[in-house]
Amino acid sequence: MQKEQISVFDIFKIGIGPSSSHTLGPWRAAQQFVQVLQDNDSLKDVQQVKILLYGSLAKTGIGHGTDIAILLGLSGDDPVTFDISQIGPKIDGIKTDQQLVLGGLLPTRFVKDEDLIFLYNESLPFHPNAVTFQAFLNTGRAVSETYYSTGGGFVVKEDEQPGSSKKEVDLPFPIDKAGDLLHWCRKTGLKICDVVMENELAWRSEQETRDGVLNIFRVINECIYTGCHTKGNLPGGLNVARRAATLNKKLLGNAVYHSYESWIKAISNGGSGFKYTLDWVSCFALAVNEQNASFGRVVTAPTNGAAGVVPAVLQYFIVFCDGHNDDSTIKFMLTASEIGSIFKKGATLSAAMGGCQAEIGVSSAMAAAALTEALGGSQRQVLMAAEIAMEHHLGLTCDPIGGLVQVPCIERNTMGAIKAITASQLALQTNPDNAKVSLDAVVNTMWQTALDMNSKYKETSDGGLAINIPLSLPEC
Incomplete structure (x- = not known):
């Protein structure tokens, strides 16, 4: 099994508050889901998106801004560069217009109260911080991916080993303990x-x-x-x-x-x-x-x-x-x-x-x-x-x-x-x-x-x- 290799820039990440596991992690997960849609050429066919929040992400999600982070991530915005003064106006616009622009490219109908679901009493076994993204396509197919925000802004896709999304290198001094x-x-x-x-x-x-x-x-x-x-x-x-x-x-x-x-x-x-x-x-x-x-x-x-x-x-x-x-x-x-x-x-x-x-x-x-x-x-x-x-x-x-x-x-x-x-x-x-x-x-x-x-x-x-x-x- 691949050992997890962690750089100084994995521990210290630039982002937006208030939580790395409930804001930054879900934001990154949303970006990764959009990338999945782009990689399999499904983005252009998306008609509807639903988000399911489990466990701790559901219970403290509102207070931690999980909903805000996910909407910004799906919209193609990045936490390192996004103008924090525009967070409020951007979210208000999504709610008012009932529309997400997926990846900044595809306008998609989105009703926040219906399509962002907080499952307060459900938790997935791998980690309490879980989110599932579902994209329903005009072809009749659907794309679904689950991600776990494991703390500190680290994100693990379901069935993916920690660290496997990052290129393994030959470290001169391997350190686990x-x-x-x-x-x-x-x-x-x-x-x-x-x-x-x-x-x-x-x-x-x-x-x-x-x-x-x-x-x-x-x-x-x-x-x-x-x-x-x-x-x-x-x-x-x-x-x-x-x-x-x-x-x-x-x-x-x-x-x-x-x-x-x-x-x-x-x-x-x-x-x-x-x-x-x-x-x-x-x-x-x-x-x-x-x-x-x-x-x-x-x-x-x-x-x-x-x-x-x-x-x-x-x-x-x-x-x-x-x-x-x-x-x-x-x-x-x-x-x-x-x-x-x-x-x-x-x-x-x-x-x-x-x-x-x-x-x-x-x-x-x-x-x-x-x-x-x-x-x-x-x-x-x-x-x-x-x-x-x-x-x-x-x-x-x-x-x-x-x-x-x-x-x-x-x-x-x-x-x-x-x-x-x-x-x-x-x-x-x-x-x-x-x-x-x-x-x-x-x-x-x-x-x-x-x-x-x-x-x-x-x-x-x-x-x-x-x-x-x-x-x-x-x-x-």
């Missing part, structure tokens, strides 16, 4: 980020990888900066107030700046006390996930619901650890991506499969490892930091109020970021010889915990805070 990664580091003497870069060379040149990572970094910075300067309430009906902009203003006072660069300098000039630093880490994380909750452009890290953790810790490194240069940013991101890849292969990145430990827990482990590497930790300390971060997220449930990626999701990103920094400091001050728990052991434990977890705590809004907090109450 943390033990494999440590083996290659010991054998070569390379740092973790260097091992990752060598593997990336199997797909593209080093310059292309560097440019791609720095573009990811650019999108992250734009997301943080915009989030720290946008006020108001988040959409969705909970009336959750944005906090990043208010906190940014409070912390900077009358400081003058005109760009991301001058803003970072102003923050750095403000001091380095514990409370000040803590407030900024929280502000960075809040900013990203408030943008995510508002259908903003974000980067999966490794998911949208946990998109604020790695960026917040990276900004902490840049501002408070003097890490503002391209090389250190690239090393940070490469290391983080490999830890995310290990969790993807050994457990899951899907909250619908494993609860929030699969999102905030994994992102915290990624950030802890990356920070430790960036601060000069040994390879074993890097893996130890990732283990510590995840160990203290084990069992974390996913119970979004109203099916929205807002409460408790946004604040959880601040918690994940702080835990990552703490885990990194612990690892840097510890001799790995004394560690009792390995990263592979904690990955296995996370997966076992995911299998044992009650389904109502797996992104269904059927348990936890989702059923104990009246929707009319403000966020506490």
Whole structure:
């Protein structure tokens, strides 16, 4: 069986919020279905399209924008480039006109309330996040395909092995577990980020990888900066107030700046006390996930619901650890991506499969490892930091109020970021010889915990805070 090969650009994807598994994944699935119709020359014959949402995609689909993402994907729009200011008008037009333009080419009658079906009480066995597309042709035939959104924007077509849609390459350092990664580091003497870069060379040149990572970094910075300067309430009906902009203003006072660069300098000039630093880490994380909750452009890290953790810790490194240069940013991101890849292969990145430990827990482990590497930790300390971060997220449930990626999701990103920094400091001050728990052991434990977890705590809004907090109450 083909081993899953995961690149830095599989873990870090540019997209639109609020959810990688419920927005970005279904969007990509819709695009793939249109491609199937084009490949078998059926697109021109389509008379009607129906979409069936199962399991978690049905139960939290409205709050996560699954319906919106699918309609945009079927229309031929791409989440990397689509103008987010046009989401509302585009969806309103589809509803009003009762028409989809499939792939941007074929006008097709579409009545949203009839043709997009939420099967709240049905789930398919492979994964809770399932969607089936049906196209009925004027020839009397029909084309049907089922896709699973498996977390982090990854999509698997039914009867297709994970990773089989991607060309297999010869990686110089095959890695499935943390033990494999440590083996290659010991054998070569390379740092973790260097091992990752060598593997990336199997797909593209080093310059292309560097440019791609720095573009990811650019999108992250734009997301943080915009989030720290946008006020108001988040959409969705909970009336959750944005906090990043208010906190940014409070912390900077009358400081003058005109760009991301001058803003970072102003923050750095403000001091380095514990409370000040803590407030900024929280502000960075809040900013990203408030943008995510508002259908903003974000980067999966490794998911949208946990998109604020790695960026917040990276900004902490840049501002408070003097890490503002391209090389250190690239090393940070490469290391983080490999830890995310290990969790993807050994457990899951899907909250619908494993609860929030699969999102905030994994992102915290990624950030802890990356920070430790960036601060000069040994390879074993890097893996130890990732283990510590995840160990203290084990069992974390996913119970979004109203099916929205807002409460408790946004604040959880601040918690994940702080835990990552703490885990990194612990690892840097510890001799790995004394560690009792390995990263592979904690990955296995996370997966076992995911299998044992009650389904109502797996992104269904059927348990936890989702059923104990009246929707009319403000966020506490």
